Amino acid sequence: DGGITQSPKYLFRKEGQNVTLSCEQNLNHDAMYWYRQDPGQGLRLIYYSQIVNDFQKGDIAEGYSVSREKKESFPLTVTSAQKNPTAFYLCASKSHPYNEQFFGPGTRLTVL
Amino acid sequence: AQTVTQSQPEMSVQEAETVTLSCTYDTSESDYYLFWYKQPPSRQMILVIRQEAYKQQNATENRFSVNFQKAAKSFSLKISDSQLGDAAMYFCAYRRQDSGTYKYIFGTGTRLKVLA
Numbered sequence: 001d002g003g004i005t006q007s008p009k010y011l012f013r014k015e016g017q018n019v020t021l022s023c024e025q026n027l028n029h030d031a032m033y034w035y036r037q038d039p040g041q042g043l044r045l046i047y048y049s050q051i052v053n054d055f056q057k058g059d060i061a062e063g064y065s066v067s068r069e070k071k072e073s074f075p076l077t078v079t080s081a082q083k084n085p086t087a088f089y090l091c092a093s094k095s096h097p098y099n100e101q102f103f104g105p106g107t108r109l110t111v112l
Numbered sequence: 113a114q115t116v117t118q119s120q121p122e123m124s125v126q127e128a129e130t131v132t133l134s135c136t137y138d139t140s141e142s143d144y145y146l147f148w149y150k151q152p153p154s155r156q157m158i159l160v161i162r163q164e165a166y167k168q169q170n171a172t173e174n175r176f177s178v179n180f181q182k183a184a185k186s187f188s189l190k191i192s193d194s195q196l197g198d199a200a201m202y203f204c205a206y207r208r209q210d211s212g213t214y215k216y217i218f219g220t221g222t223r224l225k226v227l228a
Contacts, residue, residue, distance in 0.1 A: 031214070040121075042203060042218040050213050058215070090157060094214065099145045099164075099207060101216060103157035 002027045004104035006091050011109045013078070013085070021076045021107045023091035031094040032074040033101065036060060036087045043090065049074055078109065086111045116206050118219035125194045126227050132179075133189045133222045135204030141165075145207040148178070148189045151221070152200040160202070163187065191224075199226045 004025045013019045023032065031050050035043040045058030049068040063082025068074055074093075078085045088108050092101040115138045125131035137146070148160040163171045163180050170178050175195075179188045191198055204219040 033216075035218075040220060042116075042220040043216075044218075045215060048213070048215065056213070088155060092157075099214075100147055100159050100162055102159075103149075106155050 004091060004093055004102060006104035006107050008107060009105065011107055013109065013111050015111060016080045018077055018079050019109065021078065021089055021109070023074045023076065023104055024072055025093045026072060027093055027095065027102065028071070029093035029095040029102070030071070031096070032068070033092040033094070034058075034064075034066065034074070034076045035090045035092065037090060038087050046076065085109055116204055116217050116219040118204055118222050120222045121220075122223045122225070124225045124227055125191070127194055127196060129194055130190060130192045131194055131224065133191075133202050133224065135187045135189070135219055137185050137187065137204070137206050139185065139206065139208070141208065146180070146187045147205040147207070148176070149203045149205060150200045151203065161189065194226050196226050196228060199224055
């Protein structure tokens with residue numbers, strides 16, 4: 001079945017470490033997005049990519065980095081510069097000309 | 113700047129009854145899309161319904177329908193014959209165009225409880 005996968009489901013990180021969250025889609029979608037979800041704040045856009053080898057910062061990009069070397073993959077790295085990384089992270093993709101996003105199951109990151 | 117406001121942090125509804133979740137948004141665009149997403153306890157985001165702003169007719173999907181008031185910038189979701197499985201967080205979202213790309217603005221969500 002086509003869909004979006006995120007791994008791991010739960011991730012624990014020590015302070016000062018970088019961690020990478022995986023997002024893979026086999027929907028042949030061009031655009032991919034990373035969101036952060038905190039209680040009471042809805043979803044906030046971290047980074048997005050419209051095509052391979054191109055990506056743009058969203059509203060809260062500081063402390064995060066991404067790459068888009070393949071159409072299917074859009075990994076997110078949470079760096080040690082991110083001051084408060086504990087959150088739920090959602091990856092989404094979108095296909096032109098459709099308008100809605102499809103979401104992965106998410107990754108819960110906890111900093112110990 | 114576009115914003116999306118959900119003024120009801122939490123709502124409750126009796127099973128089989130009808131409930132309406134509110135959403136207002138702010139935009140200067142004339143053509144745009146609006147969405148309602150459901151996030152159950154599994155935290156998987158599921159599209160419930162979409163509305164194109166240029167369409168006068170309100171969107172419906174089975175027990176889910178919207179009341180789209182473009183002039184008032186209001187986009188409420190009505191759930192009829194509520195079921196226990198409808199219990200979830202519901203997010204209203206607006207799609208905006210930004211330098212040739214599409215971004216989505218989400219509200220803060222409404223937690224819906226369904227009472228048996």
